[in-house]
Amino acid sequence: xxxxxxxxxxxxxxxxxxxxxxxxxxxxxxxxxxxxxxxxxxxxxxxxxxxxxxxxxxxxxxxxxxxxxxxxxxxxxxxxxxxxxxxxxxxxxxxxxxxxxxxxxxxxxxxxxxxxxxxxxxxxxxxxxxxxxxxxxxxxxxxxxxxxxxxxxxxxxxxxxxxxxxxxxxxxxxxxxxxxxxxxxxxxxxxxxxxxxxxxxxxxxxxxxxxxxxxxxxxxxxxxxxxxxxxxxxxxxxxxxxxxxxxxxxxxxxxxxxxxxxxxxxxxxxxxxxxxxxxxxxxxxxxxxxxxxxxxxxxxxxxxxxxxxxxxxxxxxxxxxxxxxxxxxxxxxxxxxxxxxxxxxxxxxxxxxxxxxxxxx
Amino acid sequence: xxxxxxxxxxxxxxxxxxxxxxxxxxxxxxxxxxxxxxxxxxxxxxxxxxxxxxxxxxxxxxxxxxxxxxxxxxxxxxxxxxxxxxxxxxxxxxxxxxxxxxxxxxxxxxxxxxxxxxxxxxxxxxxxxxxxxxxxxxxxxxxxxxxxxxxxxxxxxxxxxxxxxxxxxxxxxxxxxxxxxxxxxxxxxxxxxxxxxxxxxxxxxxxxxxxxxxxxxxxxxxxxxxxxxxxxxxxxxxxxxxxxxxxxxxxxxxxxxxxxxxxxxxxxxxxxxxxxxxxxxxxxxxxxxxxxxxxxxxxxxxxxxxxxxxxxxxxxxxxxxxxxxxxxxxxxxxxxxxxxxxxxxxxx
Numbered sequence: 001x002x003x004x005x006x007x008x009x010x011x012x013x014x015x016x017x018x019x020x021x022x023x024x025x026x027x028x029x030x031x032x033x034x035x036x037x038x039x040x041x042x043x044x045x046x047x048x049x050x051x052x053x054x055x056x057x058x059x060x061x062x063x064x065x066x067x068x069x070x071x072x073x074x075x076x077x078x079x080x081x082x083x084x085x086x087x088x089x090x091x092x093x094x095x096x097x098x099x100x101x102x103x104x105x106x107x108x109x110x111x112x113x114x115x116x117x118x119x120x121x122x123x124x125x126x127x128x129x130x131x132x133x134x135x136x137x138x139x140x141x142x143x144x145x146x147x148x149x150x151x152x153x154x155x156x157x158x159x160x161x162x163x164x165x166x167x168x169x170x171x172x173x174x175x176x177x178x179x180x181x182x183x184x185x186x187x188x189x190x191x192x193x194x195x196x197x198x199x200x201x202x203x204x205x206x207x208x209x210x211x212x213x214x215x216x217x218x219x220x221x222x223x224x225x226x227x228x229x230x231x232x233x234x235x236x237x238x239x240x241x242x243x244x245x246x247x248x249x250x251x252x253x254x255x256x257x258x259x260x261x262x263x264x265x266x267x268x269x270x271x272x273x274x275x276x277x278x279x280x281x282x283x284x285x286x287x288x289x290x291x292x293x294x295x296x297x298x299x300x301x302x303x304x305x306x307x308x309x310x311x312x313x314x315x316x317x318x319x320x321x322x323x324x325x326x327x328x329x330x331x332x333x334x335x336x337x338x339x340x341x342x343x344x345x346x347x348x349x350x351x352x353x354x355x356x357x358x359x360x361x
Numbered sequence: 362x363x364x365x366x367x368x369x370x371x372x373x374x375x376x377x378x379x380x381x382x383x384x385x386x387x388x389x390x391x392x393x394x395x396x397x398x399x400x401x402x403x404x405x406x407x408x409x410x411x412x413x414x415x416x417x418x419x420x421x422x423x424x425x426x427x428x429x430x431x432x433x434x435x436x437x438x439x440x441x442x443x444x445x446x447x448x449x450x451x452x453x454x455x456x457x458x459x460x461x462x463x464x465x466x467x468x469x470x471x472x473x474x475x476x477x478x479x480x481x482x483x484x485x486x487x488x489x490x491x492x493x494x495x496x497x498x499x500x501x502x503x504x505x506x507x508x509x510x511x512x513x514x515x516x517x518x519x520x521x522x523x524x525x526x527x528x529x530x531x532x533x534x535x536x537x538x539x540x541x542x543x544x545x546x547x548x549x550x551x552x553x554x555x556x557x558x559x560x561x562x563x564x565x566x567x568x569x570x571x572x573x574x575x576x577x578x579x580x581x582x583x584x585x586x587x588x589x590x591x592x593x594x595x596x597x598x599x600x601x602x603x604x605x606x607x608x609x610x611x612x613x614x615x616x617x618x619x620x621x622x623x624x625x626x627x628x629x630x631x632x633x634x635x636x637x638x639x640x641x642x643x644x645x646x647x648x649x650x651x652x653x654x655x656x657x658x659x660x661x662x663x664x665x666x667x668x669x670x671x672x673x674x675x676x677x678x679x680x681x682x683x684x685x686x687x688x689x690x691x692x693x694x695x696x697x698x699x700x701x702x703x704x705x706x707x708x709x
Contacts, residue, residue, distance in 0.1 A: 284476050287429050291363075291389065291477065305418065305430040306394045352476055 001338050004295045005271055006135045006163060006329035011229075012188035012236045019190045019229035027221055029213060042224060045231035052165075052234045053180060053197045055173055061204060061217045062227050065194035066162045067092040068207070069181035070129070072196050072218070073158040076204040077178055078127040081156070084119055085129040086111050086141070087315035093129050093160060103128070109139035109263040109316050111146065120153035127156045132164035132172065132180075136299075136312045136327050137263035138272025140164065147176035162186050166332070167238055167269055173199050184230030188332055193226035236332070243330050244270035246339050250328060251275070253343045257350050262318055262325060271334075275346075276318065276325035280353035283307045285326050288349040294342055298326045363387045364525070365474035365482045367466055368420065368428070370413030372541050372548045373485030373528055375420040379544045380527050381483055382424050389477060390428035392417040393465055395437040396559055420546050431473070433465055440464040442559060446572030449565075449597035452619030453691025456512070456662075457557055463515040471520055481525050488513055489529030489700075490521060497521045499646055499702040502529045511662050514695040514705025515644050569597040580624030582611055590628065599626050601689045634685035640678045640694055643706030649673050656696035656703055660688050671696050671703075678706055 002010065021041075026034035028042040043057070050057045063069050074083060074096040083100040085093050088109060094100075101119060104112045111130060120126060128150050133140045143159055150157040156178040164170070165180075166187030172180050177199065184193040198204060210219015251261050251273040262274040277285060282298035286307065289296050299310040299322075313322035330338070366378040368390045382388045398411035414430055421428030441460045448455035466484065474482040487502035488510045499521055502508040516524070531537050534553075541549035560568060570577050577595030584590055590610040593599065596619050598606060603616045611628045618627040638660070647654075651673060657666035658680060668683040680694060688694070688708045695705035 280476075281473075283429065283431055284473055287389065287427075287473075288477050291387075291427065305414075305428075306432045307430075308432060352478060 001293060001341060002295045002331055003328050003334075003338070003342065004297050005331040006138075006186070006269075006327065007297055008185045008191065009166065009188040009233075010331045010333055011185075011190060012233050012332070014236060015184075015189045015229040015233040018232035019225040022225040022228040025224055028224060029211065029221070038224060041228050042222060045227045048231035048234060049182075049195055049197065052169065053173060053182075054171055055197045056200060058215065059198045059200060059202070061196045061198070061214050062222050063194050063196060063214075063218050064192060064223065066090075066160065066181050066183035066186070067194075068218075069183070069194045069196040070158075070160055071096040072204065072207050073179045073181060074127070074129060075207055077156050077158055079205065082123040082126040083129065084116075084126055086131065088134050088137075088139070088312040089129060089131055090135060090160060090162070093131075097129065100129075103130075105315050107317050108266040109134060109137050109312075110266050111141045113142075113145065113149065116146065117149055117153075120149060120155050125154045127158060127178075129158045129160065131160040131162070132170070133161075133168065133269045133272075134263070134312060135163050136310055136325075137266075137274040137316075138163070138269035138329070139263040139266045140168070140268060142267075143170065143172055143177070144175045147172075151176050163269060163272075166233065166236075167240065167271065173197070178202060182230075184226055184233060187230065187233045188236055189230035189233035190226045192223045193230045195230070238332055240270045243332075243334060246334060246336070247271055247273055247328075247330055249339050250342055250346075254346055254350075257347060258354070259346075259350070260321060262313060262316065262321065269329075271330040271332075273328050274313070274325050275328060276313075276321035277350055277353060278321065278324060280324055280350070282324055282326055284353065285324075285349055288352065289326070289345055292345040292348070294345050296326050296328050299323070362480040363389065363478055365389045365391055365470070365477065365479040366426075367470055367482065367484045368392050368417040369485065369554075370415070370417035370420075370548070371485065371554055372538060372546070372551050373487075375417070375485075375546050375548050376537050376541050376544070377483050377485045377527055378420065378426060379424050379540070379546065381525075382426050388424070388426040389474075389479065390417065390421045390424075390426050391470060391473070392428070392430050393433040393437075393470060394430050395433055395441075395461075395465070397434060416548050416551070420548060423545055423547070431470070433469065436465060436469060437461070437559075442568060443572050445565075446569045446576065446597075448691050449569050450573040450576035450621060452596055452621045454600040454689045455691045456693055457559075458512050459515055459693055462513055467513075467516050467520045467524070471523060475523070482523055483525040483527060485528055486513060486526050487528050487531075488526050490524060490526050495648070497524075500529070501697070501700040501702070502531075504531060504533050507534060510697075510702050511659055511693060511695045511705075514693055514702060515642075516646075517644060518646055521646065566595075566598065569595075573597070576621075578624065580626065582607060582626045582628055584611075584614075585617065585627060585629045593626050596621060596624055596626060602687045634687050636682050636685050638680040638682065638686075638688040638694060639674075639709040640680060640706030641709050642676060643673065643678045643704055645673075645704040647703050654696070654698075654703060656698055658682070658694050658696055660686060660694045660708065661692055666697065669696075677709070 025038040028038040159180045161180045165182040179198040185191040204217045208219045259275040309323045364386045445457045487507040489500040576597035582591040591608040614628040617629045653672040658669045670681040696703040
């Protein structure tokens with residue numbers, strides 16, 4: 001059973017259909033009829049994305065995914081400015097801004113507004129990068145309040161909306177954000193497409209100049225099938241109340257067994273719970289659940305597959321629990337029987353882990 | 362049964378994983394990530410995983426078994442690398458492979474295998490595990506030239522019960538490679554690993570310098586009656602019995618003693634062999650023979666067997682050798698009865 005939606009959402013049927021339909025089309029930059037047919041698919045997708053975020057079509061820059069979208073925002077908007085990002089940001093933001101200042105978070109994972117105010121007062125006109133929702137804990141920052149603070153100090157706000165865009169979309173640009181980054185496969189689209197959506201008319205200097213595609217803001221032939229699939233996925237429904245119910249049931253069950261739900265006090269994504277089992281290594285829990293047929297994740301997976309301790313949980317002051325937590329993230333199409341099945345597997349895993357501790361003592 | 366296979370990415374453990382899968386077991390392949398490869402090669406931005414980890418994953422894919430990489434970096438740094446440097450700094454000659462087997466493979470990984478509901482753990486070591494009337498016994502590998510029993514002497518009886526070593530019965534490495542080729546594994550022709558894995562260049566001074574720079578500071582080379590014969594560039598570069606790097610004044614001499622406190626290397630003419638050798642932290646694979654036991658003893662990885670009487674003393678033991686032999690502090694002394702391993706400890 002697949003419970004790792006924050007890594008990638010299962011492909012939505014309408015997204016797959018749109019992607020398949022776009023396969024084999026010509027280069028949308030070509031001037032002939034075949035090129036025009038491809039261009040129509042690209043621009044239809046752009047319209048759909050713009051509509052979802054209340055932006056103009058000219059303000060949607062397609063790219064390969066969120067890593068590229070976030071890097072483009074950091075480089076283009078951060079040029080000549082001090083950059084700050086939240087302590088729980090994704091590595092793709094942290095790596096794009098190596099010299100940036102870090103905005104601390106509170107123990108519940110939400111951004112420390114007082115600290116942010118202090119940082120912005122000290123360096124007016126900065127760029128603030130903040131995620132709408134965290135990939136490991138699901139914790140949501142109050143973007144509206146952050147946007148007000150940024151405006152007061154002449155700072156630009158870039159919102160990494162990767163996890164939130166398909167699950168709890170908000171009017172981020174309307175709140176005052178300068179740009180938002182999205183990723184197709186985190187919403188049920190195919191992998192390989194993302195977008196940076198910027199506020200009206202904001203100019204962006206390309207990272208990749210190439211053939212001048214995307215109005216000179218991102219060179220390279222666009223991945224048309226993935227882009228068409230992303231646009232279709234954005235139109236897919238999301239049964240938040242149903243998913244929240246399942247998540248809450250799972251979380252309550254695991255907490256009764258001794259787990260600690262990290263970030264549970266904050267406003268969160270409805271599909272995510274980060275469960276620490278005191279004394280049990282995250283990796284052992286993950287392997288045990290995998291062997292039982294449940295796909296969950298833990299920490300930050302390096303390309304080796306090694307599970308490193310989570311910087312997100314460390315930033316929240318979770319201490320040793322940072323190495324003992326797994327993430328359960330329910331997919332958009334989660335079925336009701338997942339709840340009892342997962343609870344059973346978790347109980348078996350937890351009992352063995354706790355038995356192991358007793359043996360060591 | 363559910364069986365955890367410790368996979369290093371080399372041909373031996375890859376074949377073990379294949380044999381276990383072929384026998385119909387539910388195989389969980391685990392590779393311990395012992396150090397950050399990117400940091401080790403000093404290339405910024407390089408992946409933390411080296412070629413061995415990628416090979417192990419590829420083998421697991423080929424075999425169609427589950428595979429996980431476990432972060433053992435902190436444990437390896439503390440229990441193996443730092444201990445290795447500390448040992449040199451105290452004038453001893455450590456065996457990091459034994460520490461790694463003891464703490465990581467047959468320690469943490471074995472515990473993890475139990476936690477995962479595994480019924481056994483298999484490794485690619487060349488050693489045999491035979492069922493005896495009083496439980497599992499450890500024996501030398503059939504292929505004597507590959508035998509690794511000396512490196513496994515710190516394995517406890519409880520650990521041995523849980524372990525499987527299918528390669529101990531193979532007649533040669535060529536036979537193992539042939540099985541790998543037949544299984545279609547990418548590692549079939551891969552070169553054997555060399556010496557100490559975390560010292561790829563063969564120079565361990567860099568590791569010692571990182572953990573214990575004090576062990577690489579200058580000191581005196583003195584004769585047994587205290588006459589200064591020269592200087593040296595750190596006690597970590599010497600081991601008892603060594604004749605190299607002593608300079609002209611001490612030519613034809615060997616290191617007899619290393620004094621970490623004064624940083625002095627004491628040299629003397631030739632013979633450093635002893636008849637009595639004291640051991641610490643002895644692990645018995647038989648019931649402790651209170652009155653002592655006669656055994657063949659190996660005191661280095663490639664040592665010949667010395668006839669001796671082993672007398673238990675608390676957690677340690679006293680070796681009484683029939684003929685004098687070289688015993689370097691820090692090395693392991695392993696006791697054999699024919700092919701069977703009776704136990705082993707560390708030379709004081």
